[in-house]
Amino acid sequence: MSVTLRPATSADVPAVAQIWRDGWRDAHLGNVPDGLVEVRTDESFGTRAAEQVGETVVAIVGGVLAGFVMVIADEVEQVYVSAGHRGTGVAAVLLATAEQVVLRNGHKQAWLAVVEGNARARKFYERQGWADEGPFDHHAPSTDGLILVPAHRYVKVVSNA
Numbered sequence: 001m002s003v004t005l006r007p008a009t010s011a012d013v014p015a016v017a018q019i020w021r022d023g024w025r026d027a028h029l030g031n032v033p034d035g036l037v038e039v040r041t042d043e044s045f046g047t048r049a050a051e052q053v054g055e056t057v058v059a060i061v062g063g064v065l066a067g068f069v070m071v072i073a074d075e076v077e078q079v080y081v082s083a084g085h086r087g088t089g090v091a092a093v094l095l096a097t098a099e100q101v102v103l104r105n106g107h108k109q110a111w112l113a114v115v116e117g118n119a120r121a122r123k124f125y126e127r128q129g130w131a132d133e134g135p136f137d138h139h140a141p142s143t144d145g146l147i148l149v150p151a152h153r154y155v156k157v158v159s160n161a
């Protein structure tokens, strides 16, 4: 499998939004408060993908946008691959890239939030060397302000690849 990584452009926003919307549902329905589901409308993913294009790195496999990461300061804010590219190793390449971005942003430790019921993601993070620091109150951003979402905080000390 050959994976090409590059910064996202505005032309990538529709594909990023679709992977984000579909993956968000796969990972979060039944695992987060109803109030968060209500604000995560179809349009909301397009809006946020456009707003955060500058923080997004995309993975291209066979000419197709297979997944993306978004990094803000020391937080790996989003890690998503399309359903057809899960279990292929693309996600590990993306997460390693996100760790390097955190390092370039001047931080020695990266963190991320994951909901307790997202078993696949949690196993993936642990296999990539991330540690579960336990439950915390995550405040997820939305157009209605911050929404309290019980989550786990995962951390990893980052170093030069």
Ligand SMILES: CC(C)(COP(=O)(O)OP(=O)(O)OC[C@H]1O[C@@H](n2cnc3c(N)ncnc32)[C@H](O)[C@@H]1OP(=O)(O)O)[C@@H](O)C(=O)NCCC(=O)NCCS
Pocket: 023, 024, 026, 027, 079, 080, 081, 082, 085, 086, 087, 088, 089, 090, 091, 092, 113, 114, 115, 118, 119, 120, 121, 123, 124, 127
């Ligand atoms: C999280 C994500 C990026 C991980 O990428 P991936 O390609 O699926 O990850 P991998 O297949 O390499 O690793 C997942 C592990 O969980 C296992 N797994 C699969 N389904 C599982 C399930 N329902 N419960 C528990 N573990 C599961 C896999 O077997 C694999 O373990 P292994 O390495 O021991 O075989 C991807 O699944 C995804 O985009 N999910 C939807 C969006 C999401 O949850 N993003 C993260 C938000 S915090």
